Amino acid sequence: MSSNTLDSFGRAILETLEDEQLTADTLEAAFETSRETLEERLSQLVDNALVRQGDGGRYELTDNGRRVLRATSVGKRDDRIDIPAAVEASLEGFSLPPDREDAVRKAFSFLQYWGDATTAELIDGCYSESPADYDTAKRWWGDCVEKRLRGLSLVEPPRSESIDSPDLDEMLWRYENVPVVETPDDVDGRDVPDPQPGPMSFGSVRHGIEKIEMSDAERTAARVAFTVLFDRETVTAAELAERVYGDYPAGYDSSDDWTVFLSDVFDALPGIERDSETMDEVVWSYWPSHGLETDRD
Numbered sequence: 001m002s003s004n005t006l007d008s009f010g011r012a013i014l015e016t017l018e019d020e021q022l023t024a025d026t027l028e029a030a031f032e033t034s035r036e037t038l039e040e041r042l043s044q045l046v047d048n049a050l051v052r053q054g055d056g057g058r059y060e061l062t063d064n065g066r067r068v069l070r071a072t073s074v075g076k077r078d079d080r081i082d083i084p085a086a087v088e089a090s091l092e093g094f095s096l097p098p099d100r101e102d103a104v105r106k107a108f109s110f111l112q113y114w115g116d117a118t119t120a121e122l123i124d125g126c127y128s129e130s131p132a133d134y135d136t137a138k139r140w141w142g143d144c145v146e147k148r149l150r151g152l153s154l155v156e157p158p159r160s161e162s163i164d165s166p167d168l169d170e171m172l173w174r175y176e177n178v179p180v181v182e183t184p185d186d187v188d189g190r191d192v193p194d195p196q197p198g199p200m201s202f203g204s205v206r207h208g209i210e211k212i213e214m215s216d217a218e219r220t221a222a223r224v225a226f227t228v229l230f231d232r233e234t235v236t237a238a239e240l241a242e243r244v245y246g247d248y249p250a251g252y253d254s255s256d257d258w259t260v261f262l263s264d265v266f267d268a269l270p271g272i273e274r275d276s277e278t279m280d281e282v283v284w285s286y287w288p289s290h291g292l293e294t295d296r297d
Contacts, residue, residue, distance in 0.1 A: 009041055010201075014050060014065055021058035048201040064211070067181075068203045082180070083108065086153050094148055103132040103140065104148045111155065114206060115179030116172040118223065119146075119161060120230035124271060125204035137287075149173070163231050166224050166244065181210075208269040214261075221248035221258070222265050226272075229286050234275060237263065237282040 009031075016022065016030060028038050042059060045051040050065035083091075087108060091101055106126045111117050117125070119141070126145075127137045134140035150157045156174040160167065202208035209222050225244045229235050240262065241255040252258040259282075266272045266284060275283040 010045060010050075013041060013045060014061060014068065017051065017059055017061050018066070021054060021060040023056070023058050027059070050201060067211075068201065068207065083112070084154060084177075090152050091148075094151075096144075096148075097132075099130065099132040100144050103127075103130040104145050104152075106130045107145050107149050108152060108155070110206075111149075111173055111175045112177075113180040114175075114210075115181060116174045117206060118168070118171050118227050119158070119173070120227045121204070121206040121223070122149075122173065124230070125206055163228055163243075165247070166227060167247075168220055168224050168227075171227060202268070202270055205269050205271060209265070212265060212268060214265070215251065217248070217250040218261060218265075221245075221250040222262060224248050225262055225266075226269075226286075229272070229284055233287060234283065234285045237284065240284070 012031070013027065016027065022030075024035070024038060024042065027042075028035055031038065042051065045065070046053065048064075049062055050068060051059050052062050054060050083105065091105055091108075094101065094104070096104065103126065106129055107122050110122055110125045114121075122145075123137050123141055127134075127140050131140060132144060134144065149155055154176045156176055158171050158173055160170040162170075202211065205226055206223075209219055209226070214222070221244060224247075225240050228240060228243050232239075237259045241259050245252075245255045245258050249258060250261065252261065263282060267274075272284060272286050275285045
């Protein structure tokens with residue numbers, strides 16, 4: 001498991017620890033795996049600040065671990081539990097097959113969690129979790145999700161999605177209520193422990209951008225840059241700087257310094273790859289399939 005990828009075994013451990021603290025012995029018996037394999041994976045989860053070892057050697061989720069489960073909809077909770085009744089009624093009224101209804105529900109849940117999202121962030125965060133038998137993200141979004149999401153109450157569609165002169169405020173889908181991310185996970189008054197040092201694992205690009213330490217201005221610039229990359233699929237660092245830096249300098253006096261900042265962020269995000277790099281240029285690529293058939297062909 002790389003620092004940016006949470007595999008099925010890692011997710012299963014997080015789900016098992018979601019409601020209770022367990023010892024390594026209990027986890028070993030639950031998964032019927034070798035102690036060596038289990039301890040290696042637990043060590044990776046601890047290093048990624050998703051799990052910590054508490055009193056009595058029991059393992060438990062960190063605040064980051066809970067957020068990963070909620071952001072990627074891989075926990076044991078049904079997505080519809082916290083969806084407003086009016087929205088759930090609308091979803092059922094679309095008379096979609098179960099897998100396509102689930103795709104729209106996941107998109108709404110993602111928006112409800114974060115409070116706002118670009119189309120790029122919605123597709124990145126939801127398509128791979130519920131592809132609904134669509135072989136490309138473009139068809140998944142255009143044929144199934146977008147028009148239904150626009151029809152749901154509590155959803156404000158973006159005013160514009162033009163990336164000719166990208167304006168984040170114009171491109172945002174918004175949830176017209178208090179987002180889940182603003183609701184504390186620990187409601188019993190206990191302090192949330194500080195995250196442990198080490199690389200983190202992110203469930204989506206949006207999750208990574210929110211959790212990586214940076215200023216609000218840098219975060220906005222990174223979101224806009226990802227939207228441009230998402231649209232272009234492949235883009236050079238110079239092209240990103242030309243398209244984004246002028247309107248979103250994020251406090252950097254030069255586009256070169258801005259590019260160094262963005263490169264550090266992109267290196268940590270899932271689904272974004274450096275296709276090639278020379279002394280003078282970096283080329284980024286992104287396809288929203290996350291292991292499914294891509295839109296590239």
